[in-house]
Amino acid sequence: MWKLTGADQKKREYALMLLLIVGFALVYLSLCFNHNIWTDEAFTIDLLRNCDTYREAVQFTAGDVHPPLYYLILKPFTDVFGIRLFLLKALSIIPMLLTMGLGITFVYRRYDFRTAFLYILMMAVIPCSMEYAVQVRMYSWAMFFVTSCGFAAADAYDRGKRRDWIFLGLAGVAAAYTHYFAFVAVIWIYGFLFLALLWDAGKRKELLWWLAAVLLSLAAYAPWLRALQNQVTGVSKNYWIGAIDKEVLLSYFDTLFETKLPYSTQMMTFLFGAAFVWLAVEVIRKRKQEDVLGLLACLPLVMTAVTGVAVSLIMRPVFIARYLMPCIPLFSFFFAVAWGRAEKKIYAALLVFSFFLGVVDYEKNWYVEYESTYVPQTEAFFAENLGENDLIVYNYKLFDFIYLCYFEPEQLCYIEDVDLSGDYDNIWLLDTHYNPDFSEEELEQYGWQKTFVGNYGIEHDEFKIYRISKSE
Amino acid sequence: MELSMMNLKSTESAKVNSRLPYFLIWGLVLVWMLLVWPGNMVREDASSRSIADDDRKTDHITQDLPVIQEFYPKYDRLYSVGFVLNREEGAVSEGTVSFKLYDEQIHLLAQQDFLMEEIADGSLTEVILNQKVKAGELYYFRIEVSGLLDKAPTLSYRSLSGCGPEENGQLYFGSNVIEDGSAVCRYEYRKKVGLAQVLAYDSFGVLMGMVLTEMVRQWKKKKELEVEMEKKSYGKK
Numbered sequence: 001m002w003k004l005t006g007a008d009q010k011k012r013e014y015a016l017m018l019l020l021i022v023g024f025a026l027v028y029l030s031l032c033f034n035h036n037i038w039t040d041e042a043f044t045i046d047l048l049r050n051c052d053t054y055r056e057a058v059q060f061t062a063g064d065v066h067p068p069l070y071y072l073i074l075k076p077f078t079d080v081f082g083i084r085l086f087l088l089k090a091l092s093i094i095p096m097l098l099t100m101g102l103g104i105t106f107v108y109r110r111y112d113f114r115t116a117f118l119y120i121l122m123m124a125v126i127p128c129s130m131e132y133a134v135q136v137r138m139y140s141w142a143m144f145f146v147t148s149c150g151f152a153a154a155d156a157y158d159r160g161k162r163r164d165w166i167f168l169g170l171a172g173v174a175a176a177y178t179h180y181f182a183f184v185a186v187i188w189i190y191g192f193l194f195l196a197l198l199w200d201a202g203k204r205k206e207l208l209w210w211l212a213a214v215l216l217s218l219a220a221y222a223p224w225l226r227a228l229q230n231q232v233t234g235v236s237k238n239y240w241i242g243a244i245d246k247e248v249l250l251s252y253f254d255t256l257f258e259t260k261l262p263y264s265t266q267m268m269t270f271l272f273g274a275a276f277v278w279l280a281v282e283v284i285r286k287r288k289q290e291d292v293l294g295l296l297a298c299l300p301l302v303m304t305a306v307t308g309v310a311v312s313l314i315m316r317p318v319f320i321a322r323y324l325m326p327c328i329p330l331f332s333f334f335f336a337v338a339w340g341r342a343e344k345k346i347y348a349a350l351l352v353f354s355f356f357l358g359v360v361d362y363e364k365n366w367y368v369e370y371e372s373t374y375v376p377q378t379e380a381f382f383a384e385n386l387g388e389n390d391l392i393v394y395n396y397k398l399f400d401f402i403y404l405c406y407f408e409p410e411q412l413c414y415i416e417d418v419d420l421s422g423d424y425d426n427i428w429l430l431d432t433h434y435n436p437d438f439s440e441e442e443l444e445q446y447g448w449q450k451t452f453v454g455n456y457g458i459e460h461d462e463f464k465i466y467r468i469s470k471s472e
Numbered sequence: 473m474e475l476s477m478m479n480l481k482s483t484e485s486a487k488v489n490s491r492l493p494y495f496l497i498w499g500l501v502l503v504w505m506l507l508v509w510p511g512n513m514v515r516e517d518a519s520s521r522s523i524a525d526d527d528r529k530t531d532h533i534t535q536d537l538p539v540i541q542e543f544y545p546k547y548d549r550l551y552s553v554g555f556v557l558n559r560e561e562g563a564v565s566e567g568t569v570s571f572k573l574y575d576e577q578i579h580l581l582a583q584q585d586f587l588m589e590e591i592a593d594g595s596l597t598e599v600i601l602n603q604k605v606k607a608g609e610l611y612y613f614r615i616e617v618s619g620l621l622d623k624a625p626t627l628s629y630r631s632l633s634g635c636g637p638e639e640n641g642q643l644y645f646g647s648n649v650i651e652d653g654s655a656v657c658r659y660e661y662r663k664k665v666g667l668a669q670v671l672a673y674d675s676f677g678v679l680m681g682m683v684l685t686e687m688v689r690q691w692k693k694k695k696e697l698e699v700e701m702e703k704k705s706y707g708k709k
Contacts, residue, residue: 260516260669261665261669261672261673262514262515262516262517262665263514267676274683343682343686345682346679346682346683346686349675349678349679349682350679352675352678352679353672353675353676353678353679355675356668356669356671356672356675357672359668359671359672360668360669360672363666363668374523452631453633454631454633455522455523455630455631455633456523457523462523
């Protein structure tokens with residue numbers, strides 16, 4: 001009575017995987033009901049606000065340091081629905097769910113339920129990923145494209161169907177147009193595919209397809225090459241990233257594995273290290289194709305890090321740990337291939353640990369999204385006090401595009417552009433220390449007086465708020 | 473009879489020996505779990521500080537005119553307290569700064585003395601305490617300066633309104649309250665881990681226990697197999 005048939009078993013497994021994906025969708029959505037953004041997210045919003053056309057968006061991005069696809073993905077939505085923070089965060093969740101969906105379409109198809117389930121779970125609970133699932137940046141899209149490219153490469157090697165090669169090319173080009181280090185990861189994927197085809201005498205004729213995919217991908221990327229060259233030149237002269245030393249290299253492990261669980265870095269490094277050793281031994285002993293694929297899946301992350309560090313040492317520092325994010329799902333897949341074959345009780349214990357790790361990580365991300373800044377208090381203050389005929393003045397020029405995410409442009413002004421003879425009810429000064437201020441004489445001349453209100457903040461900028469009102 | 477007793481004992485002894493690795497493994501797992509909870513050996517960093525730089529300064533601090541800050545700690549292990557003294561760009565170079573921690577009944581809980589040159593000028597000086605406290609109860613920290621020649625330092629403080637360390641209560645200079653004053657400071661804690669974290673550690677311990685158990689089991693199986701193969705090949709000979 002309780003024995004499931006093959007078809008029923010499959011249905012149950014599909015249902016469990018879908019349930020897991022839907023569960024994480026709800027988890028991610030719950031992190032989106034806030035106004036918490038950081039500098040790079042504000043840049044995304046600023047670009048969308050200032051660029052009316054797609055051409056302008058491409059040109060704007062060409063002047064920055066990233067390729068344009070992410071902004072072009074967002075633009076149709078913001079054109080229709082407006083620039084809403086919740087929408088922008090939700091648009092980062094979609095590729096995370098699609099990447100999890102690859103666990104059903106690829107991992108489950110090639111391996112088994114245990115591997116697929118663990119892949120989906122680990123992709124979501126590995127400490128670094130939850131933050132990027134709801135960030136208004138390109139990393140979750142880069143994850144989807146790089147993972148698709150990796151899985152398409154495996155299918156192209158295995159099945160050699162035309163659609164596999166097409167999908168490989170499309171995913172690779174999309175990754176390259178999303179983030180440069182996603183591009184690096186894709187180059188390594190192509191490289192491993194090349195070596196695999198070369199190694200296997202029976203597959204060498206597929207090298208023609210490989211070459212075609214490379215050439216067509218390069219042709220598709222050609223329009224952006226000039227912008228890439230300009231960006232590389234610009235970065236080689238001056239860039240904000242600091243030098244890479246031993247401490248920075250060790251900090252990469254923290255970036256991947258650190259969460260609100262002391263020693264999580266050590267614990268996760270051990271689990272991933274054990275996965276590598278285990279899989280490597282299996283590959284040496286049995287050389288099963290599925291094990292080789294699992295082991296290869298950890299290499300895009302490793303080689304992207306090696307490439308980034310090498311370029312940083314040779315040219316100038318251009319690499320930081322978050323540029324490894326596009327490779328995280330493949331890294332999780334490697335983990336799942338190794339631990340997915342563990343003895344039943346060990347697998348169950350790993351699922352339990354992963355669940356609690358996910359809970360801890362969720363608590364951390366909840367705090368980061370809702371409680372780590374003074375944005376709610378500052379917004380509440382202005383909701384209560386800001387009148388229609390009031391002006392908000394700031395003196396920290398570098399943050400102007402961030403303030404624009406919180407205040408209406410008509411009511412916001414940089415201190416040096418303020419006309420104190422204007423007819424305002426109140427001027428609210430956001431005074432960041434060590435920045436220009438109104439002098440007492442200036443204020444007196446126009447009949448203003450300044451009163452300290454309190455200490456507040458927006459994102460990393462902490463300031464005193466002064467109310468400047470007319471002297472009675 | 474004696475022989476069968478000896479056989480029984482050696483079988484029992486062999487069973488104990490064969491189970492010993494498992495006892496050890498799961499004993500270690502139990503120790504790990506107890507250290508996490510209720511041992512509280514693993515603690516999480518937490519921090520609370522003043523926001524927004526401020527340019528309010530107290531009068532000059534001496535031994536007779538100390539600064540005293542009331543505060544209510546958030547967690548039960550106060551790792552450090554940081555404060556900002558101003559030494560007039562290095563002009564104040566002599567003297568000893570004493571940091572004292574008191575409970576509500578004015579019992580001295582901790583004291584640390586610093587030479588003036590050890591005190592950061594206009595930026596945070598951290599006093600490592602690692603002191604057990606009771607969350608939510610009233611404590612004081614007192615800063616006084618002795619051995620001054622002519623100049624004395626001041627303490628930076630800010631307004632109580634707006635956002636900042638919720639811990640702070642009244643600030644005193646000597647015996648006088650500084651109205652709307654709160655020392656610019658930072659409280660670092662080592663707080664107990666929460667339920668989800670405890671369960672994460674416990675499940676990791678169980679996972680490691682299971683992995684080690686399986687490794688021992690596989691190793692024993694391999695050994696038994698080798699012994700059997702030897703017996704067979706010996707039998708054939």
